[in-house]
Structure formats: structure tokens, C-alpha cells
Amino acid sequence: MIEYFFSQYRDYPTFDIVLEIVAVIFGLLSVWYAKKDNILVFPTGLVSTSIFVYLLWKWTLWGDMMINGYYFVMSIYGWYHWTRKKGDTEEFPISKISSSEKRIAIILFIFTVAFVVSVYHYFGKFTTWYAYVDTFITGIFFVGMWLMAKRKVENWIFWIIGDVISIPLYFSKGFTFTSFQYVVFTIVAIFGYLEWKKISDSSQTELQK
Template identity: 60%
Template sequence: MSQIFDFLFGQYATYDTLDIVLELIAAVFTIASVVYSKQNNVLVFPTGMICTAIFVYLLLKWGLLGDMMINGYYFVMSVYGWYVWTKKVDGIAVTPITRTTRKEHLLSAIIFITSAIFVYIVYIIFDKIEHWTSYVDMITTGIFFVGMWLMAKRKIENWIYWIIGDIITVPLYFYKGLTFSSILYFALTIIAIFGYLAWKKNLDKSVVIA
């Protein structure tokens, strides 16, 4: 049992206690944020802002620049999403759950490519490309950038990007030695699947009513 524990969490022996506590706090708020998103609740954004702010600090300290920029972007998009989700006209919310349009699919592709290239440039500038994980980091950055943008616009397809990105991130973080975060993303994958189903049910119901 101790060998398994050491294998999973041995890397934390060299971490500052504060960083471990912060990672756990960020994990709790991340799960809360995704659960609120699944429930189509605007609290997804304030809880998300807390966890992303913590992760920006931790990931910068750990040198994971792509992941750090993802979380910085999440923070900014959370502010935007909070505005969009709460925007009302005559007391009625005007941003319901909808499907992504052809134009938005094109913009999604542009966001993915642009963000991946941007992260690549950052890695080059800071001479951080030391392993194949750096390239995977670039890909997940693009995926998550698109997912967050679509979520802020309340598009159901955002869940597909979250699911794909989470599935890639689980083994990636485990390989990097970030066991808590790897477990977190495994949980997020499950929640994202249920989130997609919940939003689809909501969308189908609104279509029937319309």
C-alpha cells in the first residue's frame, strides 16, 4: 500500500505545504465550478475565477506556461461569461443554451490554431520545450480555449471540447507528477459527460416548447 501511495503522491514530498493546500483548494473550486456549469448556474463563473487565479500562480511556479495561460484566459472569459449569462432584456435572460453555428465552428478552429501557435511561440521564447509533453500542452491549450469560449456563449458543444481536453489531460498531468490534478481532471471528465447530457436535455426541451 505504501508503495502505491509513494508512486501516486511521492512527488509532493518536495513541494511546499502551501502549494499542496492551494492545489487542493483549487481542485475543490474547479469541481464546484463544473458542477454549477452542468446545472446551467451562473455561479460557474465566480467559483471558476477563484480556482483559475490559484492555478495561474501554481502553474507559473511549476513552469507549465501553456496550462498557466489557459487558466489566465479562463479568468478573463469567466468575467465575460458572467456578463453574457446574466445579461437581460426587460428582465428576461437573452442567452439561452444553443448549438454552435457554422460561423462559430470556423471561429473555434481559428481560436484553436491561434492559441496553439501562441503557446508554441511562448515556449520558444522562454526555451521551455524540453519534452513531448510541451507539444501536448499546446494542443490542450487550443482545445480548452475553444471550450471556454463556447461555454461563455452558452453553446452546448463546449462540453465536447472539455471532454476531449480532460481525457488528454488526465494521463498528461499524471505523467508530470501532478497526481491531485490528474485525479481532478478524471472527475471533470465524468462531470463533463453528464453536463453535456443535462444541457442537451435542456436544449431539446426548449426546442419542443418553441
């Protein structure tokens, strides 16, 4: 069993294995803090994504690298966005997506997929089945991160879809630790959605009183 899951690490540099484990740990912490609506989601996310940008560049997985580079930038934006307040009240509390934000999300998804497809095509990377899957989940994750930075409940739906697809995707690529990370991500994302939805529904009820 151990040989089946971890044999691909036999020829990996020890430093890269340690980096991947550290990135996974901070990634898990980031998702946990997101579930708890805790601003530490962003500094922990910055550590994880910066390491993954380096590793994915080495592994020539450019679609994944762009995702993590985007996460890094959006983590900085989200960190600022979440700290904004009007007096003692949060300026941007947890809420549901609006009609205009739905349109933006669709445009962002289409633009992202088109961009990644063009990059993969230019570098001749459409040589495996997971290259095609990668372009799709890149769009999914781009929208999910944007919605999380804006504190929208629906961000978790995109994370759940992307995480479920990523489990077999990363395992097939030979990155077992990262694949296991997405198993945990999926579980936390489900509970995150339920928790954020409860908070949003409660806020709506208070406003209607």
C-alpha cells in the same frame, strides 16, 4: 499505492500543496455548477483559476498558466454574459453552435496553438513530450471556455477531449491531485453535455410548436 501517487509531494512546500487542493475543490465546484447551468460556475472558477495561475507560474508551466489566465478573463465575461436578460427572459439561453461560431472556433483554436507554440519555442520549452501535448490541449480548452461563456452545448465536447488528455498529462508532470480532478471533470462533462443537449432540444421543440 500511496507512495506511487503522492511521492512527488514529498519536497513540495506545504503551502503550495494546500493551495493546489483548494484550487482543485473550487475547480470541481465550478464544473458542477456549469453542468447545472448555475451562474456560480464563474465565481468558483475565478477562485480556482487565480490560484492555478500562481502555482503554474511557480512550476514554469506557461502553457497551462496561459490557459488559466484566459479562464479567469473569460469567467468575468461569461458571468456578465449569463446575467443579461430581456425582461424576465434570458437573452442568451443554452443553444447549439451556429455556422459562424464554428468558423470562429476553428480560428481561435489555430491562433491559440500557434501562439503557444511560439511561446514554448522562444523559451526553449520543447524538451519533453508533454510540451507538445500542452500546445494542443491549450487550443482545445480555449475554444471550450469560449463556447461555455456563450452557453453553447458543444462546449462540453471540447472539455471532454481536453480532460481525457489532461489526466495522464498532469500525472506525468507530478501533479496527482490535479490529475484526479480531471478524472472527475471528464465524468461531469459527459453528464453536462447530455443535460445541456436535453435542454437545448427541449427549447427547440417549444419554438417549433
